[in-house]
Amino acid sequence: MANTAAELARRKAREEDGAGSTANAIPFNQQDFEQLRCESLQSGSLYCDPTFPADWDSLGYNQLGRYSSKTIGVEWKRPTELCSDPQFIIDGAKRTDICQGVLGDCWLLAAIASLTLDPQILNRVVPPGQSFSSQYAGIFHFQLWQYGEWVDVVVDDRLPTKDGKLLFVHSAEGGEFWSALLEKAYAKVNSSYEALTGGSSIEGFEDFTGGIAESYDLKEAPPFLFNIIRKALKLGSLIGCSINITSSYDTEAITGQKLVKGHAYSITAAQQVQHRGSPVDLLRIRNPWGQVEWTGAWSDDSKEWDGVQSEERRKLDHSADDGEFWMSYTDFLRQFSRLDICNLTPDTLSSDEVGHWNHGEFEGVWRVGSTAGGCRNYPATFCSNPQFFIRLEDVDDDPHDGEDGCTALIGLMQKDARRERRFGRDLNTIGFAIYEVPDEYKGRSNVHLGPDVLLRRTAVARSQNFINLREVCDRFKLPPGEYTIVPSTFEPHRKGSFILRVFTEKQAHSSPMEEDVNVDIQEPDVGQNDVDPHFKRLFVQISGNDSEISALELQQILDKVVAQRSDLQTDGFSLQTCRNIISLLDMDGSSKLGLQEFHRLWMKIQKYLEIFKSHDSDGSGTMSSHEMRAVLAEAGFQVNSAVIREIVGRYADTSYAIDFDCFVGCLIRLEMLFKMFRTLDKKNQGKIQLDLQQWLCLAIN
Numbered sequence: 001m002a003n004t005a006a007e008l009a010r011r012k013a014r015e016e017d018g019a020g021s022t023a024n025a026i027p028f029n030q031q032d033f034e035q036l037r038c039e040s041l042q043s044g045s046l047y048c049d050p051t052f053p054a055d056w057d058s059l060g061y062n063q064l065g066r067y068s069s070k071t072i073g074v075e076w077k078r079p080t081e082l083c084s085d086p087q088f089i090i091d092g093a094k095r096t097d098i099c100q101g102v103l104g105d106c107w108l109l110a111a112i113a114s115l116t117l118d119p120q121i122l123n124r125v126v127p128p129g130q131s132f133s134s135q136y137a138g139i140f141h142f143q144l145w146q147y148g149e150w151v152d153v154v155v156d157d158r159l160p161t162k163d164g165k166l167l168f169v170h171s172a173e174g175g176e177f178w179s180a181l182l183e184k185a186y187a188k189v190n191s192s193y194e195a196l197t198g199g200s201s202i203e204g205f206e207d208f209t210g211g212i213a214e215s216y217d218l219k220e221a222p223p224f225l226f227n228i229i230r231k232a233l234k235l236g237s238l239i240g241c242s243i244n245i246t247s248s249y250d251t252e253a254i255t256g257q258k259l260v261k262g263h264a265y266s267i268t269a270a271q272q273v274q275h276r277g278s279p280v281d282l283l284r285i286r287n288p289w290g291q292v293e294w295t296g297a298w299s300d301d302s303k304e305w306d307g308v309q310s311e312e313r314r315k316l317d318h319s320a321d322d323g324e325f326w327m328s329y330t331d332f333l334r335q336f337s338r339l340d341i342c343n344l345t346p347d348t349l350s351s352d353e354v355g356h357w358n359h360g361e362f363e364g365v366w367r368v369g370s371t372a373g374g375c376r377n378y379p380a381t382f383c384s385n386p387q388f389f390i391r392l393e394d395v396d397d398d399p400h401d402g403e404d405g406c407t408a409l410i411g412l413m414q415k416d417a418r419r420e421r422r423f424g425r426d427l428n429t430i431g432f433a434i435y436e437v438p439d440e441y442k443g444r445s446n447v448h449l450g451p452d453v454l455l456r457r458t459a460v461a462r463s464q465n466f467i468n469l470r471e472v473c474d475r476f477k478l479p480p481g482e483y484t485i486v487p488s489t490f491e492p493h494r495k496g497s498f499i500l501r502v503f504t505e506k507q508a509h510s511s512p513m514e515e516d517v518n519v520d521i522q523e524p525d526v527g528q529n530d531v532d533p534h535f536k537r538l539f540v541q542i543s544g545n546d547s548e549i550s551a552l553e554l555q556q557i558l559d560k561v562v563a564q565r566s567d568l569q570t571d572g573f574s575l576q577t578c579r580n581i582i583s584l585l586d587m588d589g590s591s592k593l594g595l596q597e598f599h600r601l602w603m604k605i606q607k608y609l610e611i612f613k614s615h616d617s618d619g620s621g622t623m624s625s626h627e628m629r630a631v632l633a634e635a636g637f638q639v640n641s642a643v644i645r646e647i648v649g650r651y652a653d654t655s656y657a658i659d660f661d662c663f664v665g666c667l668i669r670l671e672m673l674f675k676m677f678r679t680l681d682k683k684n685q686g687k688i689q690l691d692l693q694q695w696l697c698l699a700i701n
Helices: 002-017 033-043 106-115 119-125 178-189 201-209 225-234 303-307 310-316 329-335 417-423 533-546 551-563 575-585 595-614 625-634 641-651 660-680 692-700
Strands: 075-077 139-146 149-156 159-162 212-217 238-242 265-275 278-286 324-328 338-343 358-366 388-392 406-414 430-436 471-478 481-489 496-504 508-512
Touching: 033 139, 033 149, 106 119, 106 178, 106 201, 106 238, 119 139, 119 201, 139 178, 139 201, 149 178, 159 178, 201 212, 201 238, 201 338, 201 471, 212 406, 212 471, 225 238, 225 265, 225 278, 225 338, 265 310, 278 329, 324 329, 358 388, 358 481, 358 508, 388 406, 388 496, 406 430, 430 471, 430 496, 481 496, 496 508, 533 551, 533 595, 551 575, 551 660, 575 595, 575 660, 595 625, 595 660, 625 641, 625 660, 641 660
Parallel strands: none
Antiparallel strands: 075 159, 139 149, 212 338, 238 265, 238 338, 265 278, 278 324, 358 496, 388 481, 388 508, 406 471, 406 496, 430 481
């Protein structure tokens, strides 16, 4: 409960002051770079990071663990101990600053290499002004995007070495350290260096830009991919491509036409030219090495350029010995294996020369027993998954396939996957489905669609696969309209946290689909004359001489009643539940129930029993916790996913079943909380302010 409250407070603070935005990065581990550097300079000692210490735990947990042969002889040294004149960056960041060490993180190095192609993004990730001379205190900082937030990551400059050389990323010259320190910052946010082993460069693309990445296998290139590339460039996207390798011997091997295998290229332009009266699609590709260039058709000074008018040739600046070259789109599909497009958020782009994506970003949780419903194959639980609303109104300008529609990129990313590795936890298998919102719910995001809607409709679109990757991302073209996105794990009962991101070419409204928290309980007034004479005699027998029922007497009555029902499973009513019942229904402050109050309770329990039995689908005498949302709605309570998660955590058993006494206790507690809140919310503002005494009295109740 405290964790949920803290999380809600964090989200509210983020909304109010922009914490985690590009302009207001959050200090990772609450470490403020300027303050820590100032303290180190004043003390005259070099900074040592206590949250990522120079020891075995920061290296790894298995292959790089304490007793691994790979870590024997490892020493942590500062750059000032490795060379006489260490530099942070020499003459700007370059591809040759990034050489792989013994760690299998080439995917990360390709992403770091892509940073060197865009000074604006590089300066965002690697804040300028850092050095080993001016204000050097053994501390550096970097800014990374982590699951919806920009974080400022502090590291000390102690780096793992073996035989006097850096163990992991290093520069070719040996005296430049920005890339090694950036790798250390990335290892820190993921808990260790070993956690970086294996991955895809698009993961690094996203963590360095906050963008959303698409990946295409060029052997199965979709139609109109050239137009997708051209539109992506107009929207400021970063585009990379590479040639697959079949073995380690192929790494950076050069083909007969001077293309480098296993090497990260970038695409910088897409143009159509007229060649002897016929259109030809061309791509301009950059080799970060700056020297080795394609020598095939449309390469610098190739004969194909003779068929292009001189004015068009000059405009394309086709001949330059700078690592950049032109290639026909047809040859590109033959020669290259993979294309990655990283689409950037509007706040990442400062140039007005490119268009901007519209985007929405939302956090969510799959909690076992409440919101971890699994895919559509599991109809009993599917509808309990989180849901998100998107309204598409305007069709694309200049559609890439010539057909009207609204382009949407939807990415589902599970959080903290690398940090969980050391505990042996695998990635969830994840995906999502998209449903059209029925007419009766259009214009509303304050609803949660149930089985009566989702199970009777076919999804209009879905992710291509359910797969155990950090992120599933797909491109869709949908007609204007309102849609519900349902992200899920493949199987139910798999816990996890996720980020759902929606990028659209035109303005679109997107938001979580969550009910407004509210209550509407209709109860008839019960007067003396409304009580059945038989019920009065029963009450007198139970209550004794004082004609009132105490909490202990109520517990005995309720336990006796439910014990006679073979169709109910129960551990018996707790004394606290009975006290809550009396607190809710006691009108005269006696802390006991009189005849009319007890009659109201009896009617309430009869209603609860009817609702409970209607949702005991298997006749087990219990109810699945996934039914709680629908059950609460029948009882007059409207709550959202955060409240549902807390209810299940409090009232469900280890099998996520809820018995009758817990069910009644939950409803009574909810009704009492609503009643308390409305009493304190005198101005009906939907919020209350309590002093400490009021809070303690309310919490103890």
